[in-house]
Amino acid sequence: MFRNLLLTLLTFCIAIGGGAASVWYALDADDGFDALHVGAWTAFPDLGTTKASPYAKAAAARDGVLALGHAEGIRFIASRDSAGRPLSVACTYRVAGNTPPARFWTLFPADPHSLMPLKAKPGLPGKLQSWAVLRQPDGSFAVTVGPHPAPGNWLAINGGGGMTLALTLYDTPAATSSEVGSLELPRIKRVGCDG
Amino acid sequence: MGKLLSALAIGIIGAGIVHIVILFLLPSVAENGPWQRLDAAAGHYTFVSVNRADGAASPTIRPIHPFFYEAACRFDLRDGVVHIHAPGRVPFWSMSVYDKSGENIYSLTDRTATDGDLDLVIATPAQLIEVKKDIPTDFEKSIFVETDTGKGIALVRSFVPDDSWAPGMDRYMKSLVCQSG
Numbered sequence: 530m531f532r533n534l535l536l537t538l539l540t541f542c543i544a545i546g547g548g549a550a551s552v553w554y555a556l557d558a559d560d561g562f563d564a565l566h567v568g569a570w571t572a573f574p575d576l577g578t579t580k581a582s583p584y585a586k587a588a589a590a591r592d593g594v595l596a597l598g599h600a601e602g603i604r605f606i607a608s609r610d611s612a613g614r615p616l617s618v619a620c621t622y623r624v625a626g627n628t629p630p631a632r633f634w635t636l637f638p639a640d641p642h643s644l645m646p647l648k649a650k651p652g653l654p655g656k657l658q659s660w661a662v663l664r665q666p667d668g669s670f671a672v673t674v675g676p677h678p679a680p681g682n683w684l685a686i687n688g689g690g691g692m693t694l695a696l697t698l699y700d701t702p703a704a705t706s707s708e709v710g711s712l713e714l715p716r717i718k719r720v721g722c723d724g
Numbered sequence: 725m726g727k728l729l730s731a732l733a734i735g736i737i738g739a740g741i742v743h744i745v746i747l748f749l750l751p752s753v754a755e756n757g758p759w760q761r762l763d764a765a766a767g768h769y770t771f772v773s774v775n776r777a778d779g780a781a782s783p784t785i786r787p788i789h790p791f792f793y794e795a796a797c798r799f800d801l802r803d804g805v806v807h808i809h810a811p812g813r814v815p816f817w818s819m820s821v822y823d824k825s826g827e828n829i830y831s832l833t834d835r836t837a838t839d840g841d842l843d844l845v846i847a848t849p850a851q852l853i854e855v856k857k858d859i860p861t862d863f864e865k866s867i868f869v870e871t872d873t874g875k876g877i878a879l880v881r882s883f884v885p886d887d888s889w890a891p892g893m894d895r896y897m898k899s900l901v902c903q904s905g
Contacts (some may be wrong), residue, residue, distance in 0.1 A: 536731040543735025548742025552750075555743075583747050590751035590827055593758050594788075594797070595879055598831020601818040632816060632833075633883070635791050643816065646790045656790040656821045660885050697789070699883070700833045 556588040570605035570696065570714045574704065597697075600629070603704035604697040608641055610717040616693060618647070618686040620722040621675030624694065626715035628667065632703035633659045638674060638684060641691045653685035670715075676723060740893050758826045760876060769806075771900045774879070789881065793893050793901040796879045797902035801871075805847040805855060807862065808878055814896050816883035817842055818886040823843045823873040830869050838865045840881065842900075848872050878902065 563575045575581045577589055577596025577707055581630045589596065597604060609615055610622060618638070628634050637656040649655025657672060663682050664670045673679035674694065676687050686692065694717065698704070703712055746805055754760070766772045775794035799806040808819075814834075819842065821830040845866040847855060849862045852870050855863065884893045 532727070536727055538732045540735040540738060543732065544738025544742050547739030549746060551739065551743050552746045555747075577826065578820075579827060579829070581827075586825075586827070587747050587750040590754040590757050593754075593756050593761050593826070595758050595820065595877070596828055597817070598820040598828045600831040600833055600836070601820060601881065611796055635789075637790050639788075644788055646788070658791050658885060682874065700818065700835065702894055712823075 541640055552587070552607045555584055555710040556591060564666060565649060567605065567712050567714050569607045569609055569717050571604045571607070571609045572603055574599075574603060597704075600700070601704075602697055602699035602701055604695060605714060606639075606644070606695055608691070608693040610719045612719065614719060615691055616717070617722065618688050618690060618692045619676065621673065621677065621679075622694075623671055623673055623718045623720050624715045625671035625718070627670075627713050628659075628696070628698060628715065629701060629703040631659075631698035631703065632690070633700075634696060634698045635659070636672060636684070636694065636696050638686050638692045639695045641693045644693065644695065646695075647686060647688075647692060649685045650687060655685060657682060657684055672715075673720075675692065677678050703721045733832065744754050758796070759798065759875075762796055762877065766798075767796050767867055768800060768803075769902050769904055771797045771880075771897070771902050773897065778895050788794065791884055793882045793884055793897045794879060795897050795900055796877050798875070798877050799846065799902065800895065801846065801848050801851070801902065802874060805845055805851050806878070807845050807905075808880075808901065809841070809843040809866070810880075810896060810900045811841075812896055813840055813901065814893060815885055815889070817880060819844065819878065819880045820899045821846060821869060821873075822877040822879065823871075824875045824877075826877070829873060829876070833865075837867060841865065842884050843867065844869060844878075845879065846871060846876070904905070 563571045563573050563585055565574055576585055635658045662670050673680040674684045762772055764777050818833040820828050823829055829863060843866045845863055846869045849870055852868055882893055884890055
């Protein structure tokens with residue numbers, strides 16, 4: 530009798546605990562089913578739409594996110610450099626290349642978990658938008674992301690730990706194009722690290 | 725031993741069922757969704773600032789768009805059609821309509837709008853037929869958005885290229901109107 534009760538209890542514990550924990554884990558996993566990879570960058574074109582997977586929908590509901598609509602734009606996130614090493618705020622990176630056509634884009638370093646923009650020290654540039662970016666004669670651009678001031682386009686980071694880079698294209702055909710996988714996005718090259 | 729194994733097996737099958745149930749129930753029971761957060765901030769038909777580029781306002785929705793001012797207004801189509809408009813021009817605005825669970829059902833940018841002005845009417849298919857029979861002068865330049873979502877959220881995003889734009893964009897966001905009927 531007592532043994533049966535114990536076994537029933539065990540069954541319920543596994544069912545409820547395991548079920549809840551596995552949902553939580555799946556929602557926190559970076560790589561959703563809807564992920565789209567372009568070089569080091571990842572986007573979720575179906576995020577927040579009716580086409581999103583149940584996992585993406587549940588994650589959006591839990592986190593209170595109102596995602597960009599297809600007409601508004603698309604966001605690409607990079608948490609690793611082009612060589613596959615995780616991004617760190619103690620390192621200096623060179624983000625160089627071109628973006629797909631868009632009205633404008635923004636680039637900023639963000640917290641890897643909340644995706645909230647990292648705060649730069651007062652007076653230092655913590656975010657960049659394409660109308661203010663310095664370009665090469667061929668239209669391409671290069672941005673230095675690092676703790677030390679750099680000539681040209683510079684994004685200041687400080688502190689320790691990991692980071693992600695968020696590149697958001699606004700009003701772009703890339704968000705709705707079926708050939709979104711063949712897009713050209715800037716490469717992220719690690720220049721060096723402190724310490 | 726056999727009983728223990730069967731208990732484990734039933735537990736794992738149960739975990740699978742619980743996993744699926746939680747997954748599909750979460751969007752409808754989440755207490756931290758955009759709708760609930762806006763509910764705590766203001767009533768229907770009021771634009772609430774959810775993101776200021778300088779991060780000054782306390783965020784109700786995660787402000788993940790630096791360079792942007794964002795404001796959201798909740799509506800209920802059972803009260804009648806919703807008219808959203810703002811005077812003036814800005815470098816870029818975009819707007820999304822979300823249903824109550826935060827799913828994007830319609831989005832547009834200033835390129836789509838007449839003369840680039842923000843002027844939009846959200847209505848159910850039935851309401852739209854009524855409105856189009858005799859279009860009020862207020863709606864002459866409006867874009868009509870057809871949805872049968874009932875309750876929803878309209879979110880306006882406006883680009884602030886640099887800090888010198890901030891005061892003007894602040895005025896623009898304050899001039900946003902969200903009205904029923």
